[in-house]
Amino acid sequence: MNEYNFAYLDEQTKRMIRRAILKGLAVPGYQVPFASREMPMPYGWGTGGVQVSAAILTPEDRFKVIDQGADDTTNAVSIRKFFEKTAGIATTEKTARASVIQTRHRIPEARLREDQIIVYQVPIPEPLRFLEPRETETRKMHSLEEYGMMHVKLYEDISQHGAISTAYAYPVKVSGRYVMDPSPIPKFDNPKLEMDAIQLFGAGREQRIYAVPPHTRIVSLDFEDYTFEATKAEHSCDLCGAGDSYLDEVIMDDAGNRMFVCSDTDYCRSRRSAGHVGRLGEESAA
Amino acid sequence: MTAGSQFMGGFRDAPIDAAHAFRAAMTVMARPGEIRQLVGATPPTPLSVAAGTLLLTLCDPDTGVHLAGEFDTLQVREWLTFHTGAPIVKAPKADFAIGRWKDLMPLIEFRIGTPEYPDRSATVIVETPGLLPRGALLRGPGIKDTARLSLPDVPALQANARLYPLGCDFFFTCGDTIAALPRSTQIEAET
Numbered sequence: 001m002n003e004y005n006f007a008y009l010d011e012q013t014k015r016m017i018r019r020a021i022l023k024g025l026a027v028p029g030y031q032v033p034f035a036s037r038e039m040p041m042p043y044g045w046g047t048g049g050v051q052v053s054a055a056i057l058t059p060e061d062r063f064k065v066i067d068q069g070a071d072d073t074t075n076a077v078s079i080r081k082f083f084e085k086t087a088g089i090a091t092t093e094k095t096a097r098a099s100v101i102q103t104r105h106r107i108p109e110a111r112l113r114e115d116q117i118i119v120y121q122v123p124i125p126e127p128l129r130f131l132e133p134r135e136t137e138t139r140k141m142h143s144l145e146e147y148g149m150m151h152v153k154l155y156e157d158i159s160q161h162g163a164i165s166t167a168y169a170y171p172v173k174v175s176g177r178y179v180m181d182p183s184p185i186p187k188f189d190n191p192k193l194e195m196d197a198i199q200l201f202g203a204g205r206e207q208r209i210y211a212v213p214p215h216t217r218i219v220s221l222d223f224e225d226y227t228f229e230a231t232k233a234e235h236s237c238d239l240c241g242a243g244d245s246y247l248d249e250v251i252m253d254d255a256g257n258r259m260f261v262c263s264d265t266d267y268c269r270s271r272r273s274a275g276h277v278g279r280l281g282e283e284s285a286a
Numbered sequence: 287m288t289a290g291s292q293f294m295g296g297f298r299d300a301p302i303d304a305a306h307a308f309r310a311a312m313t314v315m316a317r318p319g320e321i322r323q324l325v326g327a328t329p330p331t332p333l334s335v336a337a338g339t340l341l342l343t344l345c346d347p348d349t350g351v352h353l354a355g356e357f358d359t360l361q362v363r364e365w366l367t368f369h370t371g372a373p374i375v376k377a378p379k380a381d382f383a384i385g386r387w388k389d390l391m392p393l394i395e396f397r398i399g400t401p402e403y404p405d406r407s408a409t410v411i412v413e414t415p416g417l418l419p420r421g422a423l424l425r426g427p428g429i430k431d432t433a434r435l436s437l438p439d440v441p442a443l444q445a446n447a448r449l450y451p452l453g454c455d456f457f458f459t460c461g462d463t464i465a466a467l468p469r470s471t472q473i474e475a476e477t
Contacts, residue, residue, distance in 0.1 A: 006301035014301075015346050018308050019381075022344075023405035025315045026455040026468035028427045032405045056312065058305045143401035175427050175470065177451060196430075198316045213316040213428030213470075 007054040008086040013037055017055035017209065021200060024211035029174030030142070031125050031208040039204065041082070045075055047204030049102050049121035050082065056117060056200070057083065057100060062090045064098035069106040069246070069263035076104070095266050105168075107189040109245050109267040112197035114214065120183040122203035125210065127171045127181035147179045150221060158226050167231070173219045174212060188232045188246045193218040235260040240271035241278035292364035295328035297342060303327075307343040311457070314466040319424045319433025321417055324464040327369075330361040336459035337384055337411050342369055344409075345382055350375035354385025357413075377408075384411040387438035393445075398452040407469075408454050414438060417460035423474040424467075435465055440475040447473055 005011070013035075020034040039047040057063065063083055067076040071093040079102060080091045092098050095108040102119040112118060124130075128138040131149045141147070150171055157165045170187035174180045182193055183201060193199070199212040212218065222228040233247040238259040245267055247260040259280055262268035272281065297303035303326035310322045329338025345351055351372045353362055363374055377383060377395035390410060399407035414436070421436040422443075435458075437443055446453045446469060453469030467473075 006305065011300055011304060012346050012348075014304070014308075015344055016348065018312070019344055019349070020405070021312060022315050022409070022455070023407075025312065025428070026470060027404050027451050028470060030404060030451060033403075056305075056309065058309050059302060139402045198312070211316075215430045216427040 004086040006059070006087055007057050007083065008040075009037065009051065009054045013051075014055045017051055020209045021052065021055065021211060024200070024209050025198075025213050027178075028212050028216050029178030029180040029210060031203075031210045034207055034209050036204045036207040041078070043205040044123065046079055046102070046104055046121035048202030048206075048209070049104070049119050049204075050079060050202075051204060052119045052200050052202035052209060053083065053100060053102050054087075056119070057087055057089060059087070059089060061099045062092050062097055064092050064095065064101045065103070066101065066106055066108065066264075066266075067104040068248075069108070069267075070265045072265060093266055094270075095264075105184050105186075106246070106263060107185055107192045107195075109262070109264045111192075112195050114196045116197040118195075118197050118199050120185075120199065120201045122181070122183040122201045122208070123205070124169075125181060125183075125201065125203040125206050125208040127169075127179050142178060145177065147173075147221075150179055151223075154221060154223070154226075158223075164222065164226055164228070170228075171221050173221060175216050176219075179221070180210065180212075186232070186246055187220065187228070188230045190218070190220045190228070191230050233260055236278060237262045237268060237271075238278045238280040240268045240276045240281065242268070242271055242276070291330070292361065292368045295330065295338070295365065296369045297326050303339075304343045307339045310464060311340055311343060311466070314457070314464055315428075315455070315468055317428045317433075318426065318467050318471045319419065319429060319435045319465065321419060321435075321463050321465045323462055324459070325462050330359075330365050332356055332359075332413070333362060333365075333384070334413055334459050335462040336464045337413055337457075338365075340411060340457060340459065340464065341366060341372075341382065341384065345370040345372040347371040347373070349381040350379050352377050352380035352383040352385075352408075354383060355389025357385050357389075380408050382409050382411060385413065387412050387414070391442070393442055393454060396454050398446075398449055398454060401452070404451045404453075407452065409457065410454050411457045411459060412438060414458050414460045417458055417463050417465055421476050423476065424471050425474070426471040428468070429471070434476075435467065437467070437473065440473055443467065444473050447471060
């Protein structure tokens with residue numbers, strides 16, 4: 001087939017990663033240490049997600065990669081090509097057609113199904129890291145379920161800004177036990193974390209794998225009087241007119257003109273091909 | 287069993303067979319109660335196809351394997367050693383254990399992880415005479431509403447679940463089928 005072992009990694013490495021994934025699924029939200037390997041791409045490019053994908057892919061899979069929702073950015077294209085070359089698998093840009101989706105910082109707008117798996121690339125897996133830099137301490141805090149500091153952080157948001165200003169990597173409690181960083185997805189995506197698909201998280205540089213089985217209870221941390229809100233820009237997509245999707249703001253010129261477009265390129269494209277047109281849609285098509 | 291037969295019965299195409307096997311094992315662990323087919327290896331008796339395939343998929347020189355009761359035979363030891371290189375160990379040191387339920391007792395012998403590293407716990411593979419989607423009622427992560435699975439010993443498994451986030455995780459195998467029960471699953475006896 002080609003000069004690589006299937007999906008690049010050697011079999012013993014895959015077994016080590018696979019054992020970590022199983023323990024992660026058994027203890028949802030708990031970060032399982034694993035012996036992350038050097039990958040032929042720099043840290044920050046999704047080495048954790050790539051290793052998890054390599055350990056779970058089968059030759060029959062159809063693989064999709066998104067970076068901030070987009071299929072056509074450098075990161076997404078190169079990871080897709082990496083697995084085309086080393087695993088010889090089919091790839092797609094269509095969310096509905098993919099069996100495994102690797103993502104950097106977004107959950108697709110289309111609802112994921114039972115037979116799909118989503119793999120997140122995670123830069124900093126530890127939700128308490130910016131509150132407590134010592135790994136020995138954060139590990140103890142997780143073991144004692146000592147998450148008061150996280151609520152203090154959210155409270156400080158309110159006291160300074162009048163609202164919880166944390167907009168991404170918004171902490172969640174998994175199945176009533178572990179506080180987890182859902183990787184830096186916008187908090188708009190947090191409600192989607194309760195889904196039918198298997199969710200796997202890989203942090204290569206930090207050497208952690210964690211997981212959320214389907215239908216797991218996920219609660220975004222908040223207060224009774226300041227409840228969690230899944231926010232997005234108060235606009236509709238200027239290309240497809242969608243009012244329910246997460247938007248990117250694009251600066252058009254130096255005169256302050258801007259447009260808002262769906263961050264999920266597949267969602268936007270499929271809406272446009274179904275005939276939906278946004279404020280600037282026709283103009284850009286012309 | 288003839289001399290040299292431990293060399294037989296492994297994966298035909300290790301990366302592909304193991305990838306398929308792991309997908310099945312991961313799916314059942316992520317969806318407690320779901321029963322899937324697991325094939326690839328042809329292990330010596332008394333190992334079932336599913337249990338043998340699971341061992342080849344997950345075990346290597348880094349993982350101690352405990353063979354309980356009738357599974358501790360020369361044939362099984364030689365087969366496992368040849369195909370995985372896994373050291374055969376006693377229950378308290380095991381990463382994986384394989385046996386019939388009564389031979390795996392008491393569960394307290396197995397590692398349940400530590401509060402800071404709950405992942406350092408044993409995965410117990412239980413060979414069962416039957417694996418059916420009825421019996422004990424299951425709730426928890428991976429389960430939409432409820433699921434049912436024929437379990438060998440509800441009180442012992444409930445005690446394991448009460449240790450959460452510590453505890454063992456279980457695979458149940460029968461012939462070429464497999465199901466799983468992670469420690470996170472809440473179990474109710476059939477009424």
